[in-house]
Amino acid sequence: MSLKVSPLAPAAFPAMPPLAGLEVTTGACGLKYRDRTDVCVMVFDPGTTVAGVLTRSLTASAPVLWCREALSQGSARALVVNSGNANAFTGAAGTGSVERTVGAVVDLIGCAPEEVFIASTGVIGEPLPDDRLTSALADLAKLLRTDAWPEAAAAIMTTDTYPKGATRSTEINGTQVTINGIAKGSGMIAPDMATMLSFIATDAALPSAVLQSLLTQANERTFNSITVDGDTSTSDTLLLFATGKADNQAISSAEDPALTAFREALEDLLQDLAIQVVRDGEGASKFVTIDVSGAETPSAARRIGLAIGNSPLVKTAVAGEDPNWGRIVMAVGKAGERADRDRLSIQIGGIEVAKNGWVVPGYDETPVAAHMKGQDIDIAVDVGVGEGAARVWTCDLGHGYIDINADYRS
Amino acid sequence: MSLKVSPLAPAAFPAMPPLAGLEVTTGACGLKYRDRTDVCVMVFDPGTTVAGVLTRSLTASAPVLWCREALSQGSARALVVNSGNANAFTGAAGTGSVERTVGAVVDLIGCAPEEVFIASTGVIGEPLPDDRLTSALADLAKLLRTDAWPEAAAAIMTTDTYPKGATRSTEINGTQVTINGIAKGSGMIAPDMATMLSFIATDAALPSAVLQSLLTQANERTFNSITVDGDTSTSDTLLLFATGKADNQAISSAEDPALTAFREALEDLLQDLAIQVVRDGEGASKFVTIDVSGAETPSAARRIGLAIGNSPLVKTAVAGEDPNWGRIVMAVGKAGERADRDRLSIQIGGIEVAKNGWVVPGYDETPVAAHMKGQDIDIAVDVGVGEGAARVWTCDLGHGYIDINADYRS
Structure with missing residues (x-):
């Protein structure tokens, strides 16, 4: 099914600057779609922290359950996202699929399993042919770039009619930091939480507990304040990664006044992405x-x-x-x-x-x-x-x- | 706007027997529609008891607020329903409109104001031209009949594509009693409660407290178990009148085993009407x-x-x-x-x-x-x-x- 671009789409995808400590690549693994990319891989330098907000659905997908566990330790080395298949309601096979994907990444970059984050979006209830993904990973890793944000935003789309990205530049105690983010909608968009998938990264150095507090607050007034059809996905995932490469002064509390500008920039970026999701609501004309x-x-x-x-x-x-x-x-x-x-x-x-x-x-x-x-x-x-x-x-x-x-x- | 009859409509309106102690009439008062009836009046003999379930909306219409008050005393002599205008969100004018309509009925049949029940359905926020209704009441009263149930079901329709009626015959302690009911949908159909308007009458002799208990229970598994669009009307009204003319043995508790058949018949009738409302859901094809x-x-x-x-x-x-x-x-x-x-x-x-x-x-x-x-x-x-x-x-x-x-x- 080919969809006309939403009449409410922004004029262009924004220019996203590279973020130190992070590389991105995408590939076409034929998980469901033909002739388009359906996998996005991000690799983070050691020391990257992570926070997340996940769907409250009681029938959450295997990747969501994996991320919920992995988030508890707070560090990240890789993210693998696929579109076309949600790997939801796939029982033990779904869990196996996640574990094999994680294992392949661990083999490739040498990190702990719980430092690998997984997200899947697409049809529910069909087994994910993860071998097509894992067998492509080594080749994909050779194509990692710092400027592949537009490709990443496109690879995670399902019924979205345009890729969604946003970037903000801000500072922490005088040190310049950047925040980049991508998101995809666009059905099952409703609070708790509202987008299906969104991935944010910054070069700021922030402990995962601080990241989590900032993300939870900002999410409430952005992704949790939009709705398209009142339905809630089994796969809603919002992750925020911080590579620490900006080398700003150490921060130990989310209440630190040095975070005022960063907090505002993060909320502003999430709001930008949330609004882009609504503007691409399925069939939206207003x-x-x-x-x-x-x-x-x-x-x-x-x-x-x-x-x-x-x-x-x-x-x-x-x-x-x-x-x-x-x-x-x-x-x-x-x-x-x-x-x-x-x-x-x-x-x-x-x-x-x-x-x-x-x-x-x-x-x-x-x-x-x-x-x-x-x-x-x-x-x-x-x-x-x-x-x-x-x-x-x-x-x-x-x-x-x-x-x-x-x-x-x- | 003229609507095609729902493909899910029943084959015919049921044959509804007369109920002793109750007469019905309808009229075309031009409240909004042209060339169709838009007012239904029921007059009950003295001694009629009443129970009701009303919308939980916090922006309930003036007629709903009136019924809520009137129900507390438990007896009824008349019901006036109009379609085309909901008399909702009409401020003090809406209350005045209800009071003038009640006053006109009191003058006509000589009862207490709180024995007159009012329901309105249609557009929200426009003043109800109640003079067109009150000035017609005396003439309408001359046309009261015991067999005008199909006309009553038609007069209360808005976007409904067919009139909805149901009847059941049952017994209380060996005495035969009848229950008749009409209903209209068909947008804003959702629980709490689910239909916009439904009026049920029986010739059984039952105190209002017993009626209320039976109605609340039956409503939960019927009208509160249907949904069309998840929206809740400002006007949802379900009323049950009992004229007492069947002269069955006195009942003082809703738990009386003599009510088993009546309870089942009432729930069955409400379910029949609730299903008719869904089958006429706006645009329904399945x-x-x-x-x-x-x-x-x-x-x-x-x-x-x-x-x-x-x-x-x-x-x-x-x-x-x-x-x-x-x-x-x-x-x-x-x-x-x-x-x-x-x-x-x-x-x-x-x-x-x-x-x-x-x-x-x-x-x-x-x-x-x-x-x-x-x-x-x-x-x-x-x-x-x-x-x-x-x-x-x-x-x-x-x-x-x-x-x-x-x-x-x-």
Whole structure:
């Protein structure tokens, strides 16, 4: 199945600088797709630390279970990602597949097994032909480069219509550091957590516990604040690797003020990638930003925002360019968080539509309908009970989603 | 917008017998629709008791708030339902509209205000032109009949493509009693609770507390076990009226063994109506029955069933006639209930697809794919951790849903 590039795609893949201590390569192993790359390998210098956030699915894939174990020791030497087959719900064979892949990497670069991270994405329930991957590893290792980020982002795609990358330059105590990241969506995108796969790397020197704290916080307001279809993958994996080559001053706590700029840059980069995932939501034709304010807490605001962003009735209204704010009211009501129906206010495209629980006097739908015809839709809701605020991103639900998902396996 | 009758519709509306102590009439008040009935009035004899289940939405409509109050006293003399306008999110005007409608009924039949029940369904956020309704009431009252059930079922429709009715005959301590019911869907159909509007009446003599207990229990396994799109209406209302004219032996407890047959008949009738609502799900082309077993508790099983039934990826696979059981695994994983990935079994159309956490040896997709081409799809999942079981009903998600919902208000 060949998909047209999303109309919401960015103009170009960003220029990603090399990161000291890290090399990347990709290959076409024919795991499922023909005539395209489906494997990405990253090799990190000794001393690289790692942190991660993994799906909370109770039917998590074999690679996710492996990463959960491996993360506990905090160091990384390699990452192997394949697309086309999720190696999920493959029983003991799935575990064997992961172990053989890890073993092949250990043989090649000489590291501990738990320093090898694995991620797989694609069809569920089919055995992964890992021999095609392991037999190609030695040749792939000869092609390692520092500038293969665009190829890496392309190799991990499934129904994505464009590769997703982002880079940020920042500093820790005056030392310049770089953060690069890639991600892939684009179905089963929902919180806990929201992307299927995303891999971030930095040349900063940070202990894994600090990395983990920074990543967990940033993830909450980025990948965990987007939704495409409310479904949660068995394979969601976000990993952050730090090679330490920037040689910045040692940091021992995530609360260290020296991390302020790094923390902001990391969140900004994750938000960039998260938004790229939404903009490539299956069949998306509109990008929707939902701001919720006046909730009891920021988490309550986020849950209300996600209830709006997950509502099929709101999403089909957006697809139909219908400023149907009644459906927004409905979604607020089902979120299960406190809201004052008679103080509820709604803005669409910055235009006040409803205030204090009713449509504004003399409401003129014309400018709101004009906003709905654009590609970027802004919805703001104040639920009138507190100070909690959050921002959530989603896309519309139209015929494109049905086209893709009623025919994905064929 | 004119909609084609759902391909899953029953062959005919059932023959509904008259119920002693109850008369029905309908009218065309032009609240929104032209050239069709949009108001249904039921008048009950003195002594009629009532019970109800209402939406848990925190942005509930003015009629729902009214019913919640009125239910506390347990007796009923009239029901007024309109379609076309939900009278939801209409602030103080919405409350005024309910009060004026109640007042007009009180003037007409001479009862207490809290014996008048009101329900509205349709567009949210537009003021209800209640004068068109109240000014018609006196004329409508002249047309009350005992056999107007089909007209009543038609008058409460919005995007429904066929009227929904059901009847059951049963007995209490040897006295024959009848139960009649009508319902309307068909968007925003999701648990808590699942239908937008359903009105049930019986000639049985039962105190309101007993009615309430019976209704709450039966609702859980019927209307609260169906889903179309996971959205929850601001107007969901299920009311059960008992005129007492069957003159059965007095009952004072819902646990009375004399109620066994009545309890079963009531649940059977609610299930019939709930299934009719799903079979008229917006754009539905397939009816899906999901059986979950092996869960920790029946509620856990129902939550897993609803996670499967609400998953856009499962529902689009059904629309595409794709036996994509990997998506069922995914949905089990996101339900948040305990499941043993390595003991999980899945049957589609009675054919074992996966067992003990993996596809069955020598799996032949041919008969499963043939089952998916039918109109009635059966999915059974055993999650391998306990004895809890539940059945849930849903429909597919295809282009029809998008067609309807991207264009509902126009």
